[in-house]
Each structure stands twice: as structure tokens, then as C-alpha cells.
Amino acid sequence: MAKTMTNISIQPVEKYYAVKEYYGKTLQGSQDLKTDACCTDTQIPQHIKNALADVHNEVLARYYGCGLVAPEELEARRILDLGSGSGRDCYVLSRLVGENGYVVGVDMTPEQLKVAEQYVDYHTQQYGYNKPNVEFKHGYIERLDELELADNSFDIIVSNCVINLSPDKEAVLREAYRVLKPGGEVYFSDVYADRRVPSVLVKDPVLYGECLSGALYWNDFLNLAKQIGFIEPRLVEDRPLKIDNPEIIALMGSIRCFSATYRLFKLPDLESGNEDYGQAVIYKGTISHHEQVFKLDKHHLIETGKVFPVCGNTYRMLHETRFKPHFEFIGNWKTHYGIFEGTPIPFDETQAREETTSDCC
Numbered sequence: 001m002a003k004t005m006t007n008i009s010i011q012p013v014e015k016y017y018a019v020k021e022y023y024g025k026t027l028q029g030s031q032d033l034k035t036d037a038c039c040t041d042t043q044i045p046q047h048i049k050n051a052l053a054d055v056h057n058e059v060l061a062r063y064y065g066c067g068l069v070a071p072e073e074l075e076a077r078r079i080l081d082l083g084s085g086s087g088r089d090c091y092v093l094s095r096l097v098g099e100n101g102y103v104v105g106v107d108m109t110p111e112q113l114k115v116a117e118q119y120v121d122y123h124t125q126q127y128g129y130n131k132p133n134v135e136f137k138h139g140y141i142e143r144l145d146e147l148e149l150a151d152n153s154f155d156i157i158v159s160n161c162v163i164n165l166s167p168d169k170e171a172v173l174r175e176a177y178r179v180l181k182p183g184g185e186v187y188f189s190d191v192y193a194d195r196r197v198p199s200v201l202v203k204d205p206v207l208y209g210e211c212l213s214g215a216l217y218w219n220d221f222l223n224l225a226k227q228i229g230f231i232e233p234r235l236v237e238d239r240p241l242k243i244d245n246p247e248i249i250a251l252m253g254s255i256r257c258f259s260a261t262y263r264l265f266k267l268p269d270l271e272s273g274n275e276d277y278g279q280a281v282i283y284k285g286t287i288s289h290h291e292q293v294f295k296l297d298k299h300h301l302i303e304t305g306k307v308f309p310v311c312g313n314t315y316r317m318l319h320e321t322r323f324k325p326h327f328e329f330i331g332n333w334k335t336h337y338g339i340f341e342g343t344p345i346p347f348d349e350t351q352a353r354e355e356t357t358s359d360c361c
């Protein structure tokens with residue numbers, strides 16, 4: 001039988017309990033973590049650094065996220081944070097959405113929630129708001145209906161190193177899809193594995209609590225997201241996790257884990273492939289803090305003023321979302337020119353074209 005970190009083995013129904021114990025009692029602060037799975041090393045932009053500087057120290061000390069969940073164009077948006085912990089991301093977002101925006105954090109661990117709730121008034125004052133624009137709800141991210149979160153009610157959903165901890169990831173994505181407005185997006189950081197993690201490791205409370213053994217194999221995640229209705233997940237950034245703890249290295253063996261940020265748009269008209277309709281966009285450079293370049297994802301860095309050819313899906317991600325006012329749109333849907341250039345194709349089209357135009361044999 002494979003070894004585990006402890007001789008305790010958690011069953012699926014006990015995962016909630018084990019995770020609550022881990023984040024509520026075992027960990028007292030970021031320094032107690034055994035890996036860097038729950039530490040963000042992404043370069044933090046200056047405006048986020050400024051917002052972080054105003055977050056209360058106790059909230060910061062109990063931060064366990066693995067990425068940066070601050071998408072662009074947040075003014076006056078309604079945002080939901082799944083697994084908000086001590087509230088660090090909620091308070092940064094509360095500042096970025098401004099007084100006319102609203103942020104809701106959901107978490108199941110009372111100790112973490114208590115820290116978050118304790119500083120609502122502190123941050124309201126710190127930001128000079130007349131009333132709080134952030135609230136925290138005690139509950140499960142698989143059961144948002146129990147928290148009376150309505151269909152189509154959020155512009156953006158964020159989550160930072162949480163979904164890997166859920167025993168029912170499909171329910172989390174289904175509920176996220178339900179509460180998201182059409183054209184909205186889930187923008188979230190999480191941990192993924194390069195293969196399916198054996199169940200004996202999934203049952204280990206420390207490996208699970210450290211956000212390693214609950215991680216989905218990345219291709220299972222992509223298929224699950226598509227099946228729920230998030231037709232084309234876009235990878236924004238990723239990094240391999242550094243694991244220094246010898247016991248954890250031995251247990252994980254050849255399994256490699258990554259922290260990755262994805263954006264999942266709720267756009268039912270997206271196609272399963274990247275199709276070419278001869279369209280292009282021009283970024284106007286009008287999104288605050290992103291005046292030179294807009295990064296839709298790792299492969300779409302759209303420079304201001306430049307005509308940027310796009311596939312039909314990218315066109316929709318910019319035209320049918322909050323990003324629309326910041327772009328000029330060129331083209332229409334009249335002519336389909338085949339698969340978008342650069343997309344891997346199952347056969348060599350160039351050769352096929354040469355063969356059809358060459359002399360008949």
C-alpha cells in the first residue's frame with residue numbers, strides 16, 4: 001500500500017471536515033504551509049500593491065492563495081469570491097470595484113470567515129466609503145443556492161486556490177455558471193496536476209489540505225469546464241509549483257503540479273474550435289492600468305492601436321463582454337475561411353492545396 005503523510009485517511013464525505021480543520025486550526029498563517037502551492041509569486045502590478053498596502057495585517061497573515069485574481073475593468077462590477085478565506089482578495093477587489101461595485105465572499109471555515117468579517121468596517125473607513133461594499137457568507141461553494149445567490153447575478157467570479165479542495169468540482173463549476181451573468185467570466189487561480197492523482201494520495205489530509213492531491217488533471221479540468229458550458233477555457237498564466245518538503249516529494253513521486261489562472265466566459269455562442277471569419281480588433285488602450293497592452297490570455301497580448309487578427313471566439317470574448325467599449329471591431333460573420341491560423345490541424349492543408357492545384361497525374 002502507498003504511504004501517506006499521516007496514518008489518517010480521509011473519505012470523500014470527510015473532506016469538508018479535514019479542510020476546515022486544516023485552514024481553521026492547523027494553519028495559523030502563511031508561514032505554516034509546507035509547499036508554495038498557496039503562495040503567490042506572480043509579479044504584482046503597482047495598483048494592486050497599493051490596494052494591498054491598505055489591507056489589514058491580520059487578513060494578510062492568513063492569506064493562502066496561489067495566484068493573483070485581479071482581472072481588468074472592475075469599476076462598479078458585482079464580484080463573487082469562491083472560498084474567500086480571511087478576505088484578502090475580497091478587500092482588494094472591494095477597492096478596485098469602487099463604491100458602486102459589490103463583492104461577496106463565500107467560505108465554509110468559521111475561523112477564516114471570522115477574520116474576514118471582523119474588518120469590514122475597518123476597510124470601509126480606510127477606502128472612504130459611506131457604506132460597506134463587501135459581505136461574507138458562510139457556506140459551501142457547491143451549494144450557492146442555499147446562500148440565495150440568484151441566477152445571472154454576478155459580472156465576475158474569482159477564486160484563489162480553492163476549487164482543488166472541493167470534493168465536487170462539477171457542482172462548483174455548475175453553480176458558478178448559474179450565478180454568472182451572460183458575458184461574465186470566472187477568473188480564477190488553482191492547482192492542477194499533470195496526471196490523475198491516485199486515490200490513496202487524495203485521501204491524505206495533509207496532501208489534500210496543501211492543495212496538491214485534490215488537484216484535477218488539467219485535461220480533465222478542461223473537459224469538465226466545457227461540459228458545464230464554459231466552451232473555451234483560456235489560460236492566462238501558469239507556473240510549476242515548488243515543493244521542498246522531502247516527505248511530500250517522496251509521496252508525490254513523478255506527479256507535477258502547476259498553479260494556473262484561467263478565464264472561463266459564459267458565452268453560449270462560442271464554438272468548439274478557433275474558426276477564422278477574417279475578423280480583427282483594435283485595442284483603444286482605455287482600460288485603466290492596462291494602457292499599453294491588454295492581455296486576454298497567455299497567447300493574446302493585444303497592443304494598443306494595432307490591428308490584431310482574431311478568431312471568432314476571441315472576437316466574441318471581446319465583443320460580448322465588459323471589454324466591448326475598449327475595442328474597435330473589424331469584420332463580420334459572413335465568410336468562413338477555415339480554421340484560424342496557428343491552430344493545430346489534423347492534416348497538412350498546404351499539401352492538400354498544392355495537390356489539388358497541381359497537374360493531374
Ligand SMILES: C[S@@+](CC[C@H](N)C(=O)[O-])C[C@H]1O[C@@H](n2cnc3c(N)ncnc32)[C@H](O)[C@@H]1O
Binds near residue numbers: 062082085106112141
Ligand atoms: C487555500 S485557502 C484560500 C483562501 C483564500 N482564497 C485566499 O486566497 O487566502 C482555501 C479556502 O477555501 C475554503 N474552502 C475550501 N473548500 C470549500 C468549499 N467546498 N466551500 C466553501 N469554502 C471552501 C477553505 O475554508 C479555505 O478558507
